[in-house]
Amino acid sequence: MIDPVVDESRLRLRDDDTVVVDVRWYLDGRSGRAAYEKGHLLGAIFIDLDSALARPATPADGRHPLPDPVVFAEAMAAAGIGDQNTVIAYDDAGGVVAARLVWMLRATGHDAALLDGGLNAWSGELTTEVPVRPEAVFTAREWPAERLATIEETVDGGAVVLDARDANRFRGEFEPVDPRPGHIPGARNLPCRENLGADGRFLAVEQLRERFAGVGAGGDADVISYCGSGVTACHNLIALEHAGLGAGRLYPGSWSQYSATDRPAATGD
Secondary structure (H helix, E strand, O other): OOOOEEOHHHHHOOOOOEEEEEOOOOOOOOOHHHHHHHOEOOOOEEOOHHHHOOOOOEOOOEOOOOOOHHHHHHHHHHHOOOOOOEEEEEOOOOOOOHHHHHHHHHHOOOOEEEEOOHHHHOOOOOEOOOOOOOOOOOOOOOOOHHHEOOHHHHHOOOOEEEEOOOHHHHOOOOOOOOOOOOEOOOOEEOOHHHHEOOOOOEOOHHHHHHHHHHOOOOOOOOEEEEOOOOOOHHHHHHHHHHOOOOOOEEOOOHHHHHOOOOOOOEOOO
16 A cells, blocks of 8 residues: 555546545635635646535534545546545645545555645745546445444543644634534644645654654553544644554544533643
8 A cells, every 4th residue: 555645746647547636625614625726736626525425513523523434436437536546635734634435445455645835835836726536436435334433432541642632722712613612631732734844745754753752552451542523633644654653543523523522621731
């Protein structure tokens, strides 16, 4: 399987079986599709997070529950992504959104990777041309249980639980969208955006390993990653795999699900 993070040179050498995907999405409500239409990588198609990579939000399931596998497969097929394709995905935020698609594909056995640095690190020109790919064959596969964690597994103390949100949201100082502030008791803050250097590209592998080791997630640790709604948590899982530390598990409901319950919330560091 392709490494979960690839650089621009790999993208420039892509063959006809490689599909480039723009997965821009914004928490503040701006349109990712509109941003894509203003300029994107040549040959890139757009995948909408809300309709293709999640099912509708509910308090019981959170803001971005994983979609039904059949719905996901239909969305991929309609976009022209098939079982035989390799996907290279990007956004304009260092991959923290596009990681959701990459994680979903890799978890179900498909070749997929993040473009290191994403749109902001791309040295070539952008285009407004929207390619049309023929419908493909994409086989629906169940989300593998070994790559997921339930709310009960996340709180039982048996795993290293990482919160991928920025520190102010983890500490409960700021909560723009979910029912209440704070974090899951016992979780450790590992902001996904800090997996990146000043240039927006991933830190060196050794630096990533040091980051994970610093929160107890080195070696053979059982790692569960969550965030606000199960999207940016995937960036930590991609970084974990890129660093050679295993696959980890995603808690899909994340804080948006947890904070809608009456379970205790922690604040501070």
